[in-house]
Amino acid sequence: MSGTGDRQAFPAGRAAAVVVKAIKAEPGRLSAADLAAWGAAAAESWPELQPLLRWFGEHKRDLPWRHTRDPYKIWLSEVMLQQTRAQTVIPYYQKFLQLYPTVQDLAAAPLAEVLKAWEGLGYYSRARNLQAGAEYVTETCGGTFPQTAAGLLKVPGIGRYTAGAVASLAFAQPVGAVDGNVLRVLCRLGNYPWQQGNTHDRRAGEALLDSLQQSGRYPAGPLNESLIELGAVICRPGAQADCPACPLQAVCKARISGQVKDLPRPSRRLTPLPEEQRSFLLLINQADQTWCFVQRPASGLLAGFYEFPSLDGKVSQEEINRYLEEQGYHLLKLDYLGPGRQIFTHLIWDCDFWRAEVSLPQESGPPELTASQICGKLGSTPLPGRSESQLAEPELVYRTVSHKPAHAEEPAPELAAAGFSQTAIWLNPARAAARLTFPRILQSFLPGSGAVDSLL
């Protein structure tokens, strides 16, 4: 992962001075060779890390992926652990491995089923990439994982961090794995003025840890994992850092100079996230109190998931009325429920919620399906949040009716293949347990929305 050949051209002490000067002058333009030279120099004067490894041996959390050296299982855990806490990941990890015990099983599984197993973990592109990677390992590598970081980087969806983690943890390769936690630990130990989200600072951290690994002073897997663990449980962000419990407190330069809670420095987002305005309709069939859900497009954000019907932008009562008439519904009662915001990684939905009671056109009537029938048909269709258990509720009754989505879309292929020509599902919660209350459903579809919480 780093150019050791280049590094020999730089005597460590001089290189460090040159590179630090260059970082200050023009941080974005440092070459890979300069960074590697800086990493080598920093590693040479780095404090002794044995106390960290001892602490890890004695105090590490007992997590299921720490009992294996199977690269497939380690890869899976690392992907699940991106953006998600270890305690949340454990049941998903175990269930996923029951469904797909080997990389070949994952490669052969239908994507919709894989997404179903991922349901609730969020960041669904991870599941799509995982399956694409499994196909590559199965078809191009004959089912055997590459053992080096360079080889692993060729697997679709595997980036520098994951390549380093799998290479070191499964194959004991001396290569670093720098995620946000590890970068924070290194930043504080060296008291570097690094900034969150800064690519150059991350590269500096990677060069440093690669050099520490290549020094051969520590076992590769435990070195990476002990840094990950320290960042996760002790060297926490900001004021949450628990310095008195840290095995490296005596040598941590940020602690000695009182900078811990200010490092790494917060990022300054130069461009605000784009905002999309959406108006969601909680569309209720007055006759039987069923609610309408429609399927999102087969690609893009939350692809294939169900949500409440929505209109683009902020809309007036007249526009809602017109939209409903176009669907063949007759509006009986319309209430504005309030605003809500849903923040994604790259986009914010600025939402309005409306409750609309309607009557359905005559021809849309039965057939009604029981929950188990519809779950059979839609068994592999992903739903957001915790909705899987709600759909498994045996007392629910579903029915599909003809529905023209606001955005012209074909029904998703799995829906069409299951014999559904329509895109809307009407769901009757009337006899469901109390946990299936109106706001709970709303919350499971738009988790984290402050305005939704206020509707509770």
Ligand code: ADE
């Ligand atoms: N976060 C990322 N990788 C991890 C690991 N191997 N153990 C615990 N938390 C992690």
